[in-house]
Amino acid sequence: MDKVIIAENLSLSYKEFETIISKANFSIDAGSFVFITGASGSGKSTLLKSFYGAIEPRAGSLMVGGVKMNRISTGKLNFLRRHVGIVFQDYKLIKEWTIEKNVMLPLIISGYTKDVSGAQVQKLLGHVKLIHQSGKYPPELSGGEQQRVAMARALAHNPILILADEPTGNL
Ligand SMILES: Nc1ncnc2c1ncn2[C@@H]1O[C@H](COP(=O)(O)OP(=O)(O)OP(=O)(O)O)[C@@H](O)[C@H]1O
Ligand SMILES: [Mg+2]
Incomplete structure (x- = not known):
């Protein structure tokens, strides 16, 4: 089955010597429905951010929809985001728009x-x-x-x- 997300030894952090996600290995099948659970502050939103390119892998590799997220170009990121739907934890609606x-x-x-x-x-x-x-x-x-x-x-x-x-x- 096709994999929509593949993470290999994926590490994520906001600062250089910090670790939020450490060496995660997993893949997600196309067409599947996956829940990620964990305590508040454990890194769920951070992991999701890496899937839409708001945070880059600190180490390891990440593929989303066949696109490698490590050092992704702006053009590829824009392409990917046109094919991804995101519900943000804080909604991010545009206040001035209906x-x-x-x-x-x-x-x-x-x-x-x-x-x-x-x-x-x-x-x-x-x-x-x-x-x-x-x-x-x-x-x-x-x-x-x-x-x-x-x-x-x-x-x-x-x-x-x-x-x-x-x-x-x-x-
Ligand atoms: N923009 C940021 N800059 C620096 N540190 C951050 C940033 N966003 C989150 N963190 C830190 O990363 C850690 C994980 O945060 P994250 O938002 O991924 O947690 P979470 O599992 O989604 O929590 P919650 O269930 O409360 O939403 C927390 O310790 C948080 O302080
Ligand atoms: Mg969160």
């Missing part, structure tokens, strides 16, 4: 026309039961509603890989 436009963001980046993306956004907002809130702005929504917007946005561009950091923490 809910509808927030969900549309991955489609805007991928260059879909407004007609196509509008229909897709309505479908996704329906899934997360937020059609009635689509014209509002993130600060006008409850924490759980904002989390549902983040989920809809992560699915908008039919990603090959969905990374969700505590996606139901407020639901």
Whole structure:
């Protein structure tokens, strides 16, 4: 079976002589659904960050969707991110944009026309039961509603890989 993520002796840290993740070896099959559990501060979000290139391997190797994440070029990273959906622990919604436009963001980046993306956004907002809130702005929504917007946005561009950091923490 195809592997969507392969880590070999993967070590991660924010500073040079610190270790958050130490020599991790694992692979994740395409099409599988995997939970990562661990105490607060143990490195779950850090590990997810390495999967979308927000932190580089300190040592070892990491492959995501067939792309090597060690010293990845900006071009390759942008390509990869167009195929990954991310639900951030702190949502990272754009406050100045309506809910509808927030969900549309991955489609805007991928260059879909407004007609196509509008229909897709309505479908996704329906899934997360937020059609009635689509014209509002993130600060006008409850924490759980904002989390549902983040989920809809992560699915908008039919990603090959969905990374969700505590996606139901407020639901
Ligand atoms: N940007 C950063 N700079 C420096 N250290 C960081 C940074 N982000 C996280 N850390 C540290 O890395 C360690 C792991 O943090 P991480 O956010 O990965 O934990 P977590 O398992 O996701 O925790 P939680 O369950 O609380 O979300 C913590 O000790 C944290 O202080
Ligand atoms: Mg975390």
